[in-house]
Amino acid sequence: MALDDKVRLGVNIDHVATVRNARGGDTPDPLRAAQLAEAAGADGITAHLREDRRHISDVDIEGLMDVLEVPLNFEMAATEEMQAIALRHKPHAVCIVPEKREERTTEGGLEVAREENRLAHFIAPLRDAGCRVSIFIAADQKQIEAAHRIGAEVIELHSGAYCDAHHEGRFEERDAELTALREMSAFAHDLGLEVHVGHGLTYETVQPVAAFPEVRELNIGHFLIGEAIFRGLAPAIEEMRRLMDEARG
Numbered sequence: 001m002a003l004d005d006k007v008r009l010g011v012n013i014d015h016v017a018t019v020r021n022a023r024g025g026d027t028p029d030p031l032r033a034a035q036l037a038e039a040a041g042a043d044g045i046t047a048h049l050r051e052d053r054r055h056i057s058d059v060d061i062e063g064l065m066d067v068l069e070v071p072l073n074f075e076m077a078a079t080e081e082m083q084a085i086a087l088r089h090k091p092h093a094v095c096i097v098p099e100k101r102e103e104r105t106t107e108g109g110l111e112v113a114r115e116e117n118r119l120a121h122f123i124a125p126l127r128d129a130g131c132r133v134s135i136f137i138a139a140d141q142k143q144i145e146a147a148h149r150i151g152a153e154v155i156e157l158h159s160g161a162y163c164d165a166h167h168e169g170r171f172e173e174r175d176a177e178l179t180a181l182r183e184m185s186a187f188a189h190d191l192g193l194e195v196h197v198g199h200g201l202t203y204e205t206v207q208p209v210a211a212f213p214e215v216r217e218l219n220i221g222h223f224l225i226g227e228a229i230f231r232g233l234a235p236a237i238e239e240m241r242r243l244m245d246e247a248r249g
């Protein structure tokens with residue numbers, strides 16, 4: 001398999017911090033998980049510093065910047081506070097996500113088209129600082145065009161609706177969501193955007209998405225951290241890696 005054919009796997013370690021924070025101590029340590037993920041074949045580590053710090057903390061981000069050998073994909077809301085933190089650390093990549101305090105997880109994609117001007121000004125200093133800016137959006141042509149216009153280099157398409165439909169047995173809807181992801185991956189790629197996909201991916205749902213030729217990276221967290229309880233983190237990641245490579249091959 002040519003190197004270019006490989007889809008990168010970004011492992012999201014937020015929920016190691018969720019478990020740690022449930023008791024308020026130091027364990028399990030997300031940095032240790034990140035290093036283990038790196039050793040197990042993760043091509044990058046993703047961490048979302050939420051405004052309410054419900055899982056990843058500022059200290060975790062500092063630690064990740066210090067210890068990681070693979071790139072850090074820093075997920076953040078488009079706020080001044082987060083922009084200042086990103087500019088202080090200058091991670092390899094910054095992924096701009098919508099954030100609502102009351103949500104359990106990032107529910108939808110960013111409404112780029114509605115906030116084009118503000119977002120264009122918001123991401124410019126991040127790009128100038130050398131961060132690759134990614135925008136987390138739904139598989140929607142209008143949002144992709146807007147992400148391109150504001151100067152993003154990367155988009156990450158939200159796969160949550162596809163995965164939910166699959167696991168809830170709504171197969172017609174699942175297939176429609178998958179078609180949208182496929183068509184919009186190709187559309188974004190033709191505009192010159194690098195295409196990533198993430199949210200809700202599992203062993204059952206990863207392969208059709210990993211097989212899209214335009215997809216360069218998948219970001220996966222919750223399922224892998226859950227699966228780690230049963231088979232250990234490294235084997236859980238290795239199996240995901242194997243499925244991705246198999247889909248690509």
Ligand code: PXP
Nearest residue numbers: 106136198199200219220221222
């Ligand atoms: N990509 C983005 C932009 C996200 O916000 C998340 C969830 O934090 C993920 C990927 C990973 O989603 P999951 O934890 O459901 O695998």
